[in-house]
Amino acid sequence: MKSITTPSVSRRSFIRTSALAGGGILIGFNLFQACKPEVAPPVDIADLNFNDFNAFIKIADNGKVTIFSPNPEIGQGVKTSMPMLIAEELDVDWGNVLVAQGALDTKNFTRQVAGGSQSLRHGWEPLRQTGATARQMLINAAASKWGVDPTTCKTKNGVISNGNGETLGYGDVVKEAASLKVPENVKLKDPKDFTIIGKDINNVDIDKIISGKPLYGMDYKEDGMAYVSVLRPPAFGKKLNDFDATEAKAVNGVIDVFKFGDKIAVLAENTWAAMKGKKIVKAKWMNDSELENTKDHDKVLLDLLNGNDFNTMRADGDVKKAFATADKVLERVYESPFLPHNCMEPMNFFAHVTAENVKLVGPIQTPAGTARRVAELLDRKPEEVSVDMTRMGGGFGRRLYGDFALEAAEISNISKKPVKVVYSREDDMSAGIYRPAIKYKISAAIKDGKLIGYHLKEAAINSNMYGLIPNFFPAGAVENYQVDVAKYDSNITIGAWRAPYTNFLAFAEQSFFDELAEVMEVDNIQLRLDLLQNVKGNNDERIQYSPERLEQVIKTAVEKSEWGMKPEGVYQGFSSYYCHNTHVAEVADVVLENDQPVVKKITCVVDCGIVVNPLGAKNQIEGGVIDGIGHAMYGDFSFKNGEPQDTNFNTYRLIRMNETPIVETHFIENQIAPTGLGEPTLPPAGAAIANAIKAAKGVRLTKQPFVKNMKNETLLG
Numbered sequence: 001m002k003s004i005t006t007p008s009v010s011r012r013s014f015i016r017t018s019a020l021a022g023g024g025i026l027i028g029f030n031l032f033q034a035c036k037p038e039v040a041p042p043v044d045i046a047d048l049n050f051n052d053f054n055a056f057i058k059i060a061d062n063g064k065v066t067i068f069s070p071n072p073e074i075g076q077g078v079k080t081s082m083p084m085l086i087a088e089e090l091d092v093d094w095g096n097v098l099v100a101q102g103a104l105d106t107k108n109f110t111r112q113v114a115g116g117s118q119s120l121r122h123g124w125e126p127l128r129q130t131g132a133t134a135r136q137m138l139i140n141a142a143a144s145k146w147g148v149d150p151t152t153c154k155t156k157n158g159v160i161s162n163g164n165g166e167t168l169g170y171g172d173v174v175k176e177a178a179s180l181k182v183p184e185n186v187k188l189k190d191p192k193d194f195t196i197i198g199k200d201i202n203n204v205d206i207d208k209i210i211s212g213k214p215l216y217g218m219d220y221k222e223d224g225m226a227y228v229s230v231l232r233p234p235a236f237g238k239k240l241n242d243f244d245a246t247e248a249k250a251v252n253g254v255i256d257v258f259k260f261g262d263k264i265a266v267l268a269e270n271t272w273a274a275m276k277g278k279k280i281v282k283a284k285w286m287n288d289s290e291l292e293n294t295k296d297h298d299k300v301l302l303d304l305l306n307g308n309d310f311n312t313m314r315a316d317g318d319v320k321k322a323f324a325t326a327d328k329v330l331e332r333v334y335e336s337p338f339l340p341h342n343c344m345e346p347m348n349f350f351a352h353v354t355a356e357n358v359k360l361v362g363p364i365q366t367p368a369g370t371a372r373r374v375a376e377l378l379d380r381k382p383e384e385v386s387v388d389m390t391r392m393g394g395g396f397g398r399r400l401y402g403d404f405a406l407e408a409a410e411i412s413n414i415s416k417k418p419v420k421v422v423y424s425r426e427d428d429m430s431a432g433i434y435r436p437a438i439k440y441k442i443s444a445a446i447k448d449g450k451l452i453g454y455h456l457k458e459a460a461i462n463s464n465m466y467g468l469i470p471n472f473f474p475a476g477a478v479e480n481y482q483v484d485v486a487k488y489d490s491n492i493t494i495g496a497w498r499a500p501y502t503n504f505l506a507f508a509e510q511s512f513f514d515e516l517a518e519v520m521e522v523d524n525i526q527l528r529l530d531l532l533q534n535v536k537g538n539n540d541e542r543i544q545y546s547p548e549r550l551e552q553v554i555k556t557a558v559e560k561s562e563w564g565m566k567p568e569g570v571y572q573g574f575s576s577y578y579c580h581n582t583h584v585a586e587v588a589d590v591v592l593e594n595d596q597p598v599v600k601k602i603t604c605v606v607d608c609g610i611v612v613n614p615l616g617a618k619n620q621i622e623g624g625v626i627d628g629i630g631h632a633m634y635g636d637f638s639f640k641n642g643e644p645q646d647t648n649f650n651t652y653r654l655i656r657m658n659e660t661p662i663v664e665t666h667f668i669e670n671q672i673a674p675t676g677l678g679e680p681t682l683p684p685a686g687a688a689i690a691n692a693i694k695a696a697k698g699v700r701l702t703k704q705p706f707v708k709n710m711k712n713e714t715l716l717g
Contacts, residue, residue, distance in 0.1 A: 055108035056086055056130050061171040063158050065092050068102040071123075072114040072365050073205075074395035075623075076678040077616035080204045082123050084612055088196040089131030089189060092170070093157040099204040104367040104387035114365040114392075115400050115496065117580040117676025120612060124673045125188075132186045134177075141177035142168045191610060191671050200615035205391060217348045217363035217390040218422070225350070225418045226255055228411055229274035231264040231281050232431045235642035236491035240264070241284040248277035256415060257281065265411045271422050297461060297639070298335075300488045301439040304459035305333065310484035314470035314542070317480035319445075322453030326445035330519050334442070334508035335703045338461070338637045339435040339497055340646075342654065345393025346428040351408035352418035353378065358385045358409060359418075363392035363399055370402030374409045397496035401433050426647040434637065435497030436461040440508045444516050445480070451516070451531070453480040456509075460487050462494045469501050472578055473550065474509075476543045477531035491642055498627060499679035502579040506683030507632060507690060507704065510575040514691045515700060524691075525563070525574055528554060545578035552668055553585040553605045560666050561587035561603035570600070573692025575684040580676030583607040583668075586625065586684045589661075590692035597693045597710075599629060599661045602685065607668035608675045614667075620677040622663040628685025630655025636705045653705075 058066040067083040083099045104112060111122055135155055142160040143150040145168065152163045161167045191197075208215045233239065243264055245257035253273030257266050264281055268274035323329060349362035351374075358380055364370050367387040375382045392399060408421040423431070438460045445453030458468045470483040497503060517524035535547040554576050557563070566572060569591055576585040589601040602625050611617050634653040638645045646652040690701045693710075703709040 055105065056102075056127075057090065057134050059170050059174040061174070063169045063171040064096055064098065065090070065158070065170070066098045066100055068100050070102040070105070070109040070112050071119045072112065072363075072367065072389050072392065072395075072399075073101065074114050074363075074365060074392040074399065076114065076117075076119070076620060077203065077613060078114070078119045079391070080201055081120055081612045081616055082127060083204070084196050084201060085120075085123060085127040086131035088194055089128045090135050091131075091155040091157070091195075094196055094201065096158060101389055101391070103389065104371060106368055112367055113369075114395060115397065116500075117582070117678045117680065120674045121581060121676060128188050129186060132188050133182060136183045136186050137177040137180050138170050138173055140180055140183070141173040144176065145173065197610065197612050198614065201613050203616065215391045216345055216393050217350075217361075218345055218393070220350050220361050220390055220420070222350070222352070222418050225420055226267040226415065227269070227271045227274045228408070228419050228421045229266045229268070229271070229278040229424070230407055230411075230421060230427070231266065231278045231283060232427070233262055233285055234430075235285075236493070236639070237288055237642040238262075238285040239288045241286045243281055243283040245277075245281050248281045251277045251280070258414065260407075260410055260414060263407070265407075265414075267411070267415060267417070267419065274422070275424055297338075297437045297488075297490070300490075301335075301437060301459040301461070302333075304486045304488055305439050305441050305457060307486070310457065310486045312482065312484050313468070314475065314481065314483045316475075316478075316482070317453075319453050319455050319480045319482040322445045322447075322480035323443065323455070326447050326453065328446040328519060329443060330446070330512075330516055331441065331443040332512055332515065332702060334440045334504075334511070336435075336438050336504040336507075337635070337704065338437045338492065338494075338639070339631060339635050340429050340432045340637055340652070341394075341396045341398035341434075341497060342429065342652070343392070343394030343396060343398055346423040346425060347398070347404040348420060348422045349402075349405040349408040350418070350420045351405070351412040353409060353412040353416075356384070359388075360386065360405055360409065361388045361390065362405060362408075363390050363395070364402055364405060365392070365395050365397075365399040366402060370405045373402060373406060377406055378409060378413055396498040397500060398433055400496055403433075425649070429652065430644040430647050433493050433495035435500075435503065436463055436492075436494040438504055440505065442508060442512045444512070444519075446520055449520060449522075451478055451520070451527075454478040454482075456483045458483075458485045458505075460485070461490050461492060463487055468505060469544075469579070471542045471544050472502070473535075473545055474531055476535045476538045476540050477547075478534075492639060499579060499624075499682045502577065502679075502683040503628070503631075504683075504686075504704065506575070506577040506579070507686035510577065510684060510687030511690050511700070511702070514574070514687075514694065525554060525558060528576060544581075545583065549583045549607045549668070550576060550578055550585075553583045553607050556666060556668065557585035557587050557603060557605040560605060560664070561589075563587060571597075571692050571696035573688045573690065573695060575687035575691065577680070577684040577687075579683055580678075580680045582675045582677065582680035584680050584684050586681070586688040588685075588688035588692040590689065590696050592696055597689075597696050599633075599659075599689055599692075601662045601664065602629070602688065603664045603666070604681055605666045605668065606677070606681065607670070608677050608680070609670065609672035610674050611667055612674055617667070617677055618665050621665050621681045624677075624679060624681035625663045625685050626655065626660050628682035629661070629689060630659075632686030632689060632704050633659075633706045634708075636708055653707075 056068050067086050069079040069082050071078045073079040139153045140150050158170045240262040253269040254277040255267040266274050266277040352359040371385045371387050375385045412419045441457040443455040514524045517527045532547040532551050571590045573588045585605045587603040590597045694700045
C-alpha cells in the first residue's frame with residue numbers, strides 16, 4: 001500500500017534544479033539576483049526601504065516583512081496559509097508581515113496552480129525551507145557583525161540575539177545577509193515549537209473583502225479599457241452563419257461589434273452598453289455538420305451502462321467467478337445530472353495585446369497554462385505574455401479553463417485595444433464547463449455472509465475519469481474487485497467540478513455500502529471497519545488511502561456524533577471517504593418537518609495532517625459540506641438539443657441560508673504533513689444525508705437531486 005506523504009524533493013536536487021531554472025523556491029546563488037524586479041506587491045509600502053531577500057521574501061530596514069504568495073487565491077485560503085509556512089520558519093511576528101499576491105513567475109515559483117487541493121501539500125516543505133534558509137542567513141550575517149559563532153545566536157519575532165545580550169533586528173542585517181552563501185543544511189522547526197502554524201489567522205484580505213475595496217477580477221480596470229460582452233452559440237453544436245449588428249452599434253456607449261470564430265464581440269464603454277448591445281445583435285446559427293446533435297443523455301448513458309463497450313481500469317481476482325458462485329447479488333444504478341459551477345464572481349478577464357507584449361490580468365486557477373495557450377493562439381513568444389492574478393470570487397474548477405482569458409486576448413488583438421471580457425450570469429451558466437452527467441452500476445456478490453465480489457461500472461459524458469478513482473476504498477478490501485468505464489462523446493464541454501472524480505462517486509458507493517449492510521444483515525459501520533482490516537498490511541502500491549487513518553476518522557465520527565444515541569425523531573446517516581489525500585467521515589442528523597427531511601446537523605471528522613490555519617480550515621470544511629448538501633439536494637441541470645435549460649437562479653435551485661445545517665468539525669491531531677481541505681468534505685455529504693433520509697422515510701435515494709426525486713418514489717431504490 002502506498003504511503004500518504006507530502007511530495008518531497010531532496011534539498012541538493014532542489015537547489016540544483018532551481019539554479020538551472022534561474023531561481024525558485026530555494027535559490028542556489030545570490031538571492032539579490034534571483035528575485036524578479038517586476039513582481040510588485042499590491043500594497044502601499046513605497047515609503048519602506050526593502051531589500052529583496054529571495055523570490056518570496058522582502059525585508060525592510062525597519063523589520064517589516066513582505067511575503068509573496070505564489071498560488072492563485074480562490075477562497076481556499078492559500079494567500080494566508082502559504083505565507084504562514086514561510087513566516088513560521090523565518091521566525092517573525094505575524095503582525096509585522098505583509099502578504100502580496102505574486103505574479104506568474106515560472107522561473108522563481110513552482111506549481112502556480114489552484115486545483116486538486118494540492119497547494120499546501122506541495123508547498124509544505126519547500127516553503128518552510130525558504131523561510132528557514134533566510135533565517136539562517138540573517139543569523140550568519142549578525143554573527144559575522146558580532147564576531148561570534150552563529151550557533152550561539154537565536155531568533156524570536158524578527159530579532160536576533162547572542163549570548164552576550166546583544167540584539168539586531170532582521171532589517172539591520174538584511175543587506176549583508178542577502179550577499180552570503182546559501183547554507184546547505186537548514187534545520188526545520190519541530191512542530192511542537194510552532195508559533196504561527198496551528199494558530200487561527202484571519203484572512204489577509206478580509207478588510208478589503210468586507211469593505212468592498214478593489215481586489216477581484218471584476219474590480220480591475222485600466223484607462224482606455226473597453227468592456228466586452230460576447231454573444232456565443234445558443235446551443236452546443238451550433239455555428240455562426242451570419243449576423244446583423246446595425247441596431248447594436250447604435251446603442252449609446254457601444255464602440256464596435258465584430259465576429260471572431262463562431263462568436264460575436266460587442267465592445268463598449270461600460271458593461272451595461274455591451275450587454276444591451278449583445279442582446280439586440282441579430283445572429284443566424286446553423287448546426288455544425290461535423291458534430292452530432294446532442295442526444296438524450298439519460299438514454300445514452302443507460303445504454304452505455306448496459307452495454308459491453310468498457311475499459312477496465314482495475315481487476316483483482318476473478319469477478320465473474322465470484323458472482324457466479326454467490327448466494328446473493330445486490331445491484332444498484334446511481335444517476336447524477338450535469339452541474340454548472342456558478343461562482344459568485346462570473347468569468348471575466350483583462351487583456352492588452354501590443355506589438356511588444358501581451359498583458360493579462362484576472363482571476364485564473366492556471367496562470368501558466370493560460371499564458372502558454374494565449375502565446376500559441378496569438379503566435380507570440382512565451383516570454384512576451386505576462387499574467388497578474390487577482391483574487392477570485394470562487395473557482396470550483398471552472399477557472400482551471402482559461403477560455404474567457406483567450407477570448408479577451410483574441411478580442412484585444414483584433415481591436416488593438418485594452419479590453420475586459422465580462423460574463424453575465426446567463427453567460428456564465430449557459431457557456432460553461434460542466435460537471436459531466438454520470439451513471440454508476442455497482443454490484444456486490446455475497447457468499448456465506450461475506451462480501452466476495454465488487455464490480456463498479458461507470459458511464460460518463462465525455463470522460464472516463466471524471467467520476468472514478470479505481471484505487472480508493474474499497475480497492476484492496478475485496479478479493480474480487482473490478483472497475484470498468486465507458487464514455488459518450490457529446491458536444492457539451494465538461495471538466496473538473498469541485499472534488500472532481502469523487503463528488504458523485506462517494507454518494508453512490510457510500511449509499512451502496514449502507515444498503516449492502518442491510519442485505520448482509522450486519523451493522524453498516526462495522527461492515528466498513530471489517531473491510532478496512534483486509535487492507536492493513538497490504539503492499540499494493542496502487543492503493544492510495546490509509547486504512548488506519550480511515551478507521552480512525554470513522555470511529556471518531558461515531559463518538560463525536562453520538563451515533564445511535566439521539567432522541568426519537570432525529571435520524572442519522574453515516575458516510576466516510578478518502579479523496580485529495582484526506583480522510584473524512586460525516587454523520588448527518590435529519591428530522592422530518594411536515595413529513596419532509598430537514599438536515600439539522602453534520603458532524604464532520606477530518607484527518608488532513610497538521611492543520612496550518614484552523615480558522616481557515618474550518619471555513620473550508622464547512623463550505624465543502626454545505627456545498628455537498630446543496631448540490632445533492634437541489635442541483636439539477638440539463639440540455640435539450642444542446643441548449644441549457646437553465647440560465648439563471650430563478651430556475652436553477654441552490655441551497656438557501658435557512659437550509660444550511662450546523663457543521664461541527666473535529667480534526668484528528670497528528671504530526672503528518674498537511675493534505676487537501678478545499679474539496680474532501682464535499683463528496684461524503686450526499687451519502688450521509690441519503691442514508692439519514694432512508695432512516696427517516698424508509699426509502700433509498702439513487703438519483704440526485706434528492707428533492708426532485710423524492711417526489712416520485714418509483715425512482716428510489
